[in-house]
Amino acid sequence: MKLKLFVFILTVFSLSHLLAAEDDYNRAQCDKVIGVEKFIVAGSLDDKRPGGKTYNFNKIVGAIENELLGAQDPRPEHFECYTKLFYKAHADAEDYWVNRFLNSSCTNQNGDVPRVKPESCDAKTWHEYHRSMKLIERSVASVKRVTEECVEDARSGKKSCESMNALMGLKENLGAPIEENKMDKCCNTKEGPAFRILRSYYTYEFGSLNDADLQKECYKRTRPDKRSSSDKLAEGALNCLTGIGRGIFESILKLARTAKSLWEMGIASEILKILTTNPLTTLEKLVEFVKEVFKQSTAHFESFTECFSPVYKADHGCKVVSSMVLEFFTGKKAFEMVAAIAKSGAKMGTLAKQLIADSRQAKRMQSEMTNAANAGRGSGGGGGAGAAGVRPSLKVTTAMRNFSQRMGQRLKAMGDIRKNISRRVRQEGAGNPNSRAAASNRPQSPNGSATVAAETAPSPVPSSVPKPTSAATAAAPRPVATPTTAAPRIRGSGIATRSRPALAGYKRDLRAFDRSPKRNVRLKNPEKHIADRRKFERAKTKEEKLALMEQGAKRRHLQVTQLENTSGVQGISASSAAQMRSNIDKALNDWKRANGFSTGLSGGMTTVSTSAVRAADGSTASSVRPSPSAVADSGTSSAPSAGGSTAKTAPGNNSVTGTSPMTVEIPPLSSIDLGRIASTPVTSAALQTSVNNTLSFIQRASGAVGTNGTQSTVRNSIYGRLAERGIKRESLARHRDIEKMFQNGLINETEALAFHRMVVTAEMESVGKATRFSTSYVVAPNANPATFSSIPKPKKPTLTGSIAKGITIDMASNAMENKALEQFSDKNNNERYTESTIKESQKIYEKLSASPVAITKEFDTLKTEEAIYDKADELRAKVKTFEATAGATSDEAQKAEITKILDLINSERDRAIDRVTGNTASSPKSTPRILYEDELTPSSATTSRQPAQKRTAPVRGSRPPSKGANTDAGEESAPLIEWETDEGGE
Amino acid sequence: MKVFFVFTIVALLSVLVLSQTNSSGPKNMATLSYVLPSQLDWEQYTGDGAVEEMQIYTLGDDHPIRLSATQLGNPHLWEQFASMDAEKIYAELLSGKKIIHSIAGYKNWQANKSIEKKSSKEIIFEITGHFEEKKEKNFFTEKYYVTPYGVIISSLNWTEKSNPKLAEKAQDDFEKIEFKSELR
Structure with missing residues (x-):
């Protein structure tokens, strides 16, 4: 040394x-x-x-x-x-x-x-x-x-x-490389601080997203921001106000869904009323209040949200603070504070200061956030100390x-x-x-x-690029064929290009509805485009026809949703999908009017098929979320509807009706004494009883094992009077209690899973087998992390780290013995991703890795900077998902391949951005395509790395320009021309 | 022959059990919905502050009349609504609302309440009233459609500056709102 x-x-x-x-x-x-x-x-x-x-x-x-x-x-x-x-x-x-x-x-x-x-x-x-x-x-x-x-x-x-x-x-x-690097570190699905924030706090906005989609959102929020500081601040400030409004909305919807008492419902409904009456003016004081709190805690948020770009940092801060403030409203502290303010007439700022200074929740939250931040930093840049060794x-x-x-x-x-x-x-x-x-x-x-x-020095050339093999070819280099939109453009709206099967399906079923709002053309025979023609002709009564029409409309909506969810050129944009849904609804309503049926404001049946919601876990919002821009002139219960859409009734129509269907699953019977919770804001007592019961059960079962040994405990333990069935029953009751605690926001999903595991373990130890319990956890139903730490930690949780990864666990409701451990086992490492996401990621990965040109193609048709960034984030997330789910970490070759693809995505993104922004040579992000070692011919690789032969082979030196390389100067003209030679100018 | 019958019966039973097992998908589903018969030209609001989980309808920017609705899969509230009378429910709700009134600066908050039990599993609780904000009188009607499976909160708001005829029509519309829950 x-x-x-x-x-x-x-x-x-x-x-x-x-x-x-x-x-x-x-x-x-x-x-x-x-x-x-x-x-x-x-x-x-x-x-x-x-x-x-x-x-x-x-x-x-x-x-x-x-x-x-x-x-x-x-x-x-x-x-x-x-x-x-x-x-x-x-x-x-x-x-x-x-x-x-x-x-x-x-x-x-x-x-x-x-x-x-x-x-x-x-x-x-x-x-x-x-x-x-x-x-x-x-x-x-x-x-x-x-x-x-x-x-x-x-x-x-x-x-x-x-x-x-x-x-x-x-x-x-x-400059730039650190930004790219930051994105990956911040959005690491295991320990990235930004990813953790999104997972913890944004329960309504992102609660239903799996890790892959959430990572994409994370990239969006941490991507380098090229704008000037003043622009960022201005936008941040604007977003802050909106963010507070939306943050309150999200928090209050959550509160309303999990409200245990009418008192809480009173708060929620009143704020909802304010928000829906006049979101940004009537709310002024509420917003001011929140802003004061925000100011007080800005420094803290600064340190924690260093991953976010400025705009999103402000947005995030606002949302978290608004969530925190609402927690005050629902806590006892709020009563005292509001009473104090009412008496003294103190200003909002003072109130905010008091809240921050006195609040138990605030301290808890702060502590939790600090821990998380430290954890993030520790994992992110922990190598520094080790490397320092002897400091100069x-x-x-x-x-x-x-x-x-x-x-x-x-x-x-x-x-x-x-x-x-x-x-x-x-x-x-x-x-x-x-x-x-x-x-x-x-x-x-x-x-x-x-x-x-x-x-x-023969040139290294990627496989897809025509390779100059001699001086002659090098002197007349051939440009890489610029990928153009190969598929025919169907029409001028959001539908661009599509593969043959998708194109056929589109033409057959949806093309009639694909028209812009400006072309307000009404379909002559809506039934032809909506209903099953044969069935429709067979139907005798109008009611039967109506049912067929509604079924057909639902089916069309599903088709649109499928297309919308399809990525790449086969898919359609959200706005196009919304427009198509709207047109479907219009056509349906036209038919209804023509046939004497009433129409009206409508609810989101489009999503009903996928929106079966567990009322019990409070996840209604995320899963019932209707299409934001679905339009319905008027509709019945089967017509799509919903938030954000433009529902307009025909003037003078005196039978306009509206439905807003919501599907909820009837929750299991509660084992908590609701009477004790009702009529009081202090809600934790009954829930605490549940915690105590669970702990008591675990303690008794474990204690019995300690004194009597496994298997024989039924006879000799404190459960002696109970038969095995009785223990099973109690175990189930404890599982339900845990679920309740989760639903009520007392514990988070990790803790709930830990508790389940403890009950299962205790039961197994006690009687030699465990009862299976059915539940489904959607990530972090509680918007306020302050409550997360309120649960007593188990003494010796017999858990593995992977349990914490579980986001959604679906279990059968029937009791099955000796299966319980499986559901909590480490096997389901991919639970954070849905099967379709994994498949899709694999598909994308294979496509991108097959040819570097595939990545270029992904960006070729994009016209705006935003779209390019989104596409890049999407691709990165897909590749990262593949990496996380395919066990790629253990395979060095694959890991290198993944790194290569990620770098290519970045460079192609920058190239595309330069293309659309007309950036000439000044962009520090524009990059000519870099060749990698595996793209070199053996001879050229050897030649170009001659010095390596004399010294120990610098294998890593041949990696793609993962960071710095991307900061190269941009190309000016003929942007996609690739000149791949090994020799230098002058 | 006996063996054949035994195998056939066992196979049939297996198929039966399997089909039962496989059909153990989502059960006991409930759909909550509302229908609003209307003579007015309601438009869904999509501007600032609109969120997807709620439906907000307006009669255009010139008329400060708003109608909103949201559905919540809340299982906790049913027993409370089912076991209390209107006065008690109102008192409980109001105690929560008052906090927000303090922050928002509402004055002279007054309301009437009523409760209607549509069936053994459907309750509609209604509050109608007014308050002052910045010396402007605001009117509202809230309806809580409560079932064991969830709640629909709907609200109609207007001010003294609203077109009285339109406000009246909107109230008529809101009175006719119908709620429905279907079990599947």
Whole structure:
């Protein structure tokens, strides 16, 4: 360790001094050290003309990579020489292209290279320029990546790269990679702090989502935000107000669903009334109140929600606070506080302060959040301490920082090579107006990197890309076929493209309803499009026909929902789906009117088939949630309806009716004495009894085992008077109590499962078998985590960690012996994901891994930045789901593949964003496609990684540009053209 | 022959048991719904503050008249509604409401209450009243449709600035609202 520290200090000092003194390549010093000849594929360093030599950028990058990531400690002198050669190659390339453009007509008056090739620009120059830029940008990205990896390795203490701690500060200069990294860390489904927040607090908004979908939402909230600070703040403030309103809504709906007493119902119904009367004006004071609380606790939220982008941070804060405030309302404290405020006329701010300072709930919540935050941090960046080992002194640290800053700045500038060339062409062109006319005199040098270097370094090319195998092919590189929308566009609405079966189904059943609201065309014969034609013709009475129509409408709604839930080009957007539903309802209502049936405001039957709700667990909202924009002119109970939709009745129709059906499952009989709960806000006493009963049962059963031993306890224990059946009955009662406690928000689902497990274990220990109990837990029904910790912790829970993962557990209601352990076993590790999600993720993964072009295609048809981000998040979530469910973590090869795909998604996303935003060369996120080691041909991989042969193989150096690489400069024109050669410009 | 019959009977029984087992899907489902006969041109509100779980209807921006409804799968409240008289239910609900009144600054809150037992498993509790907010008089009618399976809360709100004729018609509509629960 001491030796390494010494080398490290030596390295840092050497590099710092050397870099500070001179950035230029010193031939006398470096030529022999690094064997510069092997990096020059044509010409000579002695040639001073622009284009007098051609570098192999990939080899230079490979050498740097080996120095940093090789098994041996970095050699300062070598590293310095490689770096300077890299700088020199870059600078020479820039000179070359400035010179060449000055003698060509490929640039516009501003010196910029336009998006479309000017007619006067010769194709060779155009293609070579783009190819050269791609290559240079890729090499810069690679150096960034290498340094990133070095930093990461050093932090995690994995490798000798700790001696390159000088690069630690480099990340700050690289910018984007840390954002990507943050997203993954924050949204890790096991320990990501942002993911945990979404899972814990957003019970109504996301309660019904499985991990995969929730992860997608998480990505959305943690994605890098490019907007200015003022924009973010403005939007955040706006969202805060809305967030409070919505937060209160969500919380109050939850409260109303779980209300145990009329007192609670009174609160809930009154707030609901206020919200529905005039959401953002009448609520003013309530909102002010909440905002005061929010202000008080902002600092705390800041520290916890560092994962969220600013807008969502504000949104989240507002929601959590509003939830917290409502907890005060329903607690005893609220009475006292409101009484106090009524007497003293104190201002809201004072009240808020008091609430925060005095509240037991607030303290609990704070403690819980702090713990979670610490846990998140611990897992996220825990490697730091280990890596630190021996910490350098302040002097060394300063030297490190200087070095890393210099290098970071240099690399950043290099990433802007296109800009630099444009600027210089503009400047130098202005001074020499005739230069462009002399296009024919431009230097025809080996600078045309494609023509020379390809001979010595065959290009790595992805399987899907036409591979130049010789100088000739490299000189005339073929662009990757830009994926276009292959499937025919059906029509102008949200339906875009669809596979054949889906297209046929769409045409047959739904096309008639796919029209925009502007085209208010009424179907001539709605029955033809809605009802089963044969049955409809056979039906004799109008009522039978009505029933068929309603059934048909329901079926169409389901079809629309299916399409809506289908991802990719086969699916339709939510707005299109809503419009189609609306049109179905309109058609149904038209038919009804024409046949003398009444119509009216309608409820959401569309979702009824999937919305069987357990009234008992309070999950009605999430599962009965109707389509937000379903439209119904008028409807009956079978017509779709619901929140957020535009229901409009026909004026003058005197029989307008409305239904809003809700399906609930009748809950099991309560074993809690409701009379004791009623009429009092202090609701915990009866529930506490349940807790005590359960604990008592466990204690007695376990105690009996302790004294008498398993199997014989029935006769000898305190249960002696009870038969086995009696114990079973009591066990069931305890299970019900636990379920009740969960429903009432006293315990969370993890604790409930733990309790179930304890009861099962106790029963098994007592009588040798356990009774199975049926329940279904939807994640965290209680919006306020403050109540979670109110339950006494079991002394020795015989549980495994995986139990906490269980989100939804469905069990049969019939008692089955000796099966109980299975339902809580570790086998169901995938419970967090539905089967369909897993299948879908696998499908997506296979599709993406089959060909890199598949990822490009995913983004090709997207037109807006938002859609691109969403698509990227969706793909990432799918891949992550696959990783989590396919056991990929144990398979290194698959893990690498997954990392590769994730990086590709990021780079394609950035490329697509640049495409839609018209970003030219300045975007730090635009990335040419990077090739990976497994895409290289064996020979080219060997060639391009030549230095690796001399040193220990730097396997990780060949990974995709996971972080830094994506920060490369963007391409300007012909954005999807891929130039895959190994050789460098100038 | 005996063996054949025994096997046949056993097979039949197995099929029967299996079919019973397989059909143990969701049972005892209840559907709560409401029907609102109306002469007015109600439009569903989708602006700020609207959430999917609730239906909010308006008569356009010019008329501050709102009708809202939400369904809750709450199993706790039935026994309380079933065992108490109107006065007691009202007193309980009001004690909760008062907290919000304090925060929202309501004044002169007054209400009448009534209870209607439609059947042994359906109760409709109604509160009609008014209060003042920023010196403006607000009127409301709330209906709680309570069953052992869940609750529908519906509410009609208007102010003194509302068009009186429209408000009257809206009240007529609201009076005719019909609730229904179906067991499956």
